[in-house]
């Protein structure tokens with residue numbers, strides 16, 4: 001990458017930093033640095049950076065809330081972008097239509113719509129991360145997913161072109177979406193009207209159930225594996241007798257076996273080795289191949 005490094009830094013000096021540790025940006029608090037880390041302040045600045053990376057063949061990735069991500073100990077080459085600036089975080093409500101920026105927190109969007117008496121997203125209460133991350137992986141729970149309420153998305157392709165995707169071009173399935181362009185700039189949800197007090201009560205109940213069954217607040221990410229054919233991966237890992245299994249500072253959670261919790265001295269390598277150990281034991285003991293849900297950089 002040598003030749004493009006210096007100009008990239010000097011041309012985007014205001015928004016790009018070098019050798020930024022990524023661990024503090026992830027829920028696991030693990031992993032190495034990003035070669036370059038950028039926080040563009042406007043869509044135009046983002047587009048200029050994306051175009052430049054495209055032209056120079058520099059790898060570029062978008063960091064969401066870091067809650068579904070494990071960064072390897074070596075870190076990542078190229079540019080990591082965080083959509084932290086105000087223009088990427090706006091949330092607005094017009095009747096039953098809600099517009100949200102890709103960098104907005106899903107949790108903020110949920111609390112805003114519930115307060116406004118708009119129903120649909122409340123079963124997602126407690127899911128961390130940004131709108132962009134939620135749409136990219138069609139975040140959801142047993143009560144529904146983000147895709148079913150999405151009527152439009154605005155994305156930026158790898159060549160910096162901005163494209164509107166309407167409902168008919170959007171395909172969402174279990175933890176998957178057709179939104180595979182580089183950046184999800186924002187989206188629109190169409191929700192249902194409901195009494196805000198009833199809605200708040202329902203959301204609070206869901207939140208209590210979730211908090212009781214998952215190790216939220218530990219040094220962990222969300223579920224590690226996808227549920228194979230609708231069967232709880234956590235239940236399978238549990239049935240294989242793997243709760244409490246450790247590699248270094250990483251351990252299969254006792255509360256929910258599809259979570260890995262880590263000690264302060266854990267490395268990303270510990271988590272990766274534990275994932276492989278769990279996968280091979282579940283395959284050997286139950287004959288099921290588990291696939292990871294978290295992103296690994």
Ligand code: EPU
Pocket residue numbers: 140141142143213222223224225226227231232233234235238255256257258293
């Ligand atoms: N179970 C066990 N042992 C465990 C974990 C679960 O026996 O260690 C049993 C439970 O007792 C229950 C069943 O498995 O009877 C299902 O458990 P749960 O309701 O927790 O659902 P899940 O299928 O394990 C999925 C999502 C979660 C989401 C919950 C609740 C996936 C991979 N997981 O878990 O999503 O919060 O439903 O809606 O789809 C995530 O995607 O990151 C995530 C946490």
